[in-house]
Amino acid sequence: MNKLLIVTTIAPTLRAFFAPIARHLREIGWEVDGMAKGVSTCPECLQAFDRTWEIDWSRNPAAPQNLLVAPQQIREVLAQQAYNLVNVSTPVAAFVSRYVLNDWRKQGKLKVIYTAQGFHFYKGGSPLKNAIFLGLEKLAGPWTDCLVVVNREDEEAAKRWLVPAERVRYIPGTGLNVDRYNPLEIPEAEIRRVRQELGLSPDAPLFLSVAELIPRKRPHDVLKAFARLGRPEAHLAFAGEGEIKEMQQLASDLGVENQVHLLGFRRDIPVLMRASAATVLASEQEGLPNCVMESLCLEVPAIGTDIRGTRDLLEGGCGLLVKLGDIDGLAEAMAWVLDRPIAAREMAQRGSKSILAYELQNILKQYEALYAEINNQQSTINNQQLTNE
Structure with a gap:
C-alpha cells in the first residue's frame, strides 16, 4: 500500500491546497492521511483524507507547544501508522515535522517532501528576518529528501542555500480549478447582482483587491493609489478579512469613503472579479498568489507588485507590474486600464493563455x-533492508 501523510499548520491550508491532491491520489489507490490544527472540525478535510490527525501547534513560531507538545503527538501517530512518504508544508509544520521525522528518515523508514509555498526570506525582505528564516531553512535542509518550490526565485534560493539541486522540484502551485474560474460560466445576472449590491451604475468601473487586510498584503497602498487616481466615477472593493476599521478610517481621511467597499470574506470571488475592470495586489511577500491566477483565468486584467510569485504570473505582458511601495505607479496602472480598455482586454487574454501551466489537472500529474x-x-531502501536482514 502506498501510504502518504500530508501535514500543514492549520486546516484551511490543508483544505485549500492539498485536499484536491489527496482526492486524486486516493482515486488511484493511495492511502492519504492529513494532519493539522483544527482538522477534526473541517468537513472538507474529513471527506478528502482517509484519516485526519489533530495536532496542537500554533502559527506563532515562538509558541511553546510547537516544541513541547506537537513533537510527541507526531511521534504517537508515526508509532501507529507506517507511512512511506510525509509531505509537510507551511513554516511551523514544516520545521517541527522535519525535526521529528528525521529520526525515521535516518532509519530508512520514510522519506520527507517539503512543499514551500513561499519562503519567509525573500529579496527585499527585512535583513534581520531574512537572516533568521534563512538560517532555520538551512538547519532543516538536511532533514529533507525533496524540496518543492512554487516560484523561480525560491527555486534559485533552494538550490543555492538549502539542499542539493537534484533534490529541488519546481511545481507551480497546488493547482487552479479552471472550471470554477471559467469566464463563460459566470452568469451576467450574477455580475449585475454584485454591482447592484455595491450601488454601481452600469458604466462605473470597479477595481477589486482580494487579500487579507494585513500589513504584508499592503492594502493601504491600494487605497492610497486609488485616492490618487482621482476618478470620482470609479469604485474600489476589498474582499478579505482583517483591519477593516483602519481601512474605513483611511478611506475617510482620503476622501473616498463613498467609493470604497470593504466586503469582508466572500464566497463569490469569481463573480466579483468578472464585475471588475481589474484586480490589484500590492503585497510585499507572496509564494504564488491564487488571486492573481484566478484573475488571469477569468480574463480580468491584473495589477501586481514586482515580487516573486506575482512576477512569475504577470511578466511577459500578462499583467501590469509595479515596483513595491510605488503608490504613483499603482495609480498609473489603474489609469492605464481605464484609459486603454482594448489594450487591457488583450493583456488579460494573454494572461488567460499563460495560466494553463497552473491548471489543477497539470499540477496533479506533477505531484503524482x-x-x-x-x-x-x-x-x-525497504527491499535492501529486508535483504540485509
Whole structure:
C-alpha cells in the first residue's frame, strides 16, 4: 500500500491546497492521511483524507507547544501508522515535522517532501528576518529528501542555500480549478447582482483587491493609489478579512469613503472579479498568489507588485507590474486600464493563455509523478533492508 501523510499548520491550508491532491491520489489507490490544527472540525478535510490527525501547534513560531507538545503527538501517530512518504508544508509544520521525522528518515523508514509555498526570506525582505528564516531553512535542509518550490526565485534560493539541486522540484502551485474560474460560466445576472449590491451604475468601473487586510498584503497602498487616481466615477472593493476599521478610517481621511467597499470574506470571488475592470495586489511577500491566477483565468486584467510569485504570473505582458511601495505607479496602472480598455482586454487574454501551466489537472500529474518517484526510492531502501536482514 502506498501510504502518504500530508501535514500543514492549520486546516484551511490543508483544505485549500492539498485536499484536491489527496482526492486524486486516493482515486488511484493511495492511502492519504492529513494532519493539522483544527482538522477534526473541517468537513472538507474529513471527506478528502482517509484519516485526519489533530495536532496542537500554533502559527506563532515562538509558541511553546510547537516544541513541547506537537513533537510527541507526531511521534504517537508515526508509532501507529507506517507511512512511506510525509509531505509537510507551511513554516511551523514544516520545521517541527522535519525535526521529528528525521529520526525515521535516518532509519530508512520514510522519506520527507517539503512543499514551500513561499519562503519567509525573500529579496527585499527585512535583513534581520531574512537572516533568521534563512538560517532555520538551512538547519532543516538536511532533514529533507525533496524540496518543492512554487516560484523561480525560491527555486534559485533552494538550490543555492538549502539542499542539493537534484533534490529541488519546481511545481507551480497546488493547482487552479479552471472550471470554477471559467469566464463563460459566470452568469451576467450574477455580475449585475454584485454591482447592484455595491450601488454601481452600469458604466462605473470597479477595481477589486482580494487579500487579507494585513500589513504584508499592503492594502493601504491600494487605497492610497486609488485616492490618487482621482476618478470620482470609479469604485474600489476589498474582499478579505482583517483591519477593516483602519481601512474605513483611511478611506475617510482620503476622501473616498463613498467609493470604497470593504466586503469582508466572500464566497463569490469569481463573480466579483468578472464585475471588475481589474484586480490589484500590492503585497510585499507572496509564494504564488491564487488571486492573481484566478484573475488571469477569468480574463480580468491584473495589477501586481514586482515580487516573486506575482512576477512569475504577470511578466511577459500578462499583467501590469509595479515596483513595491510605488503608490504613483499603482495609480498609473489603474489609469492605464481605464484609459486603454482594448489594450487591457488583450493583456488579460494573454494572461488567460499563460495560466494553463497552473491548471489543477497539470499540477496533479506533477505531484503524482513526484510521489511515485520518491516512493520508489523508499521501496528500494525497504527491499535492501529486508535483504540485509
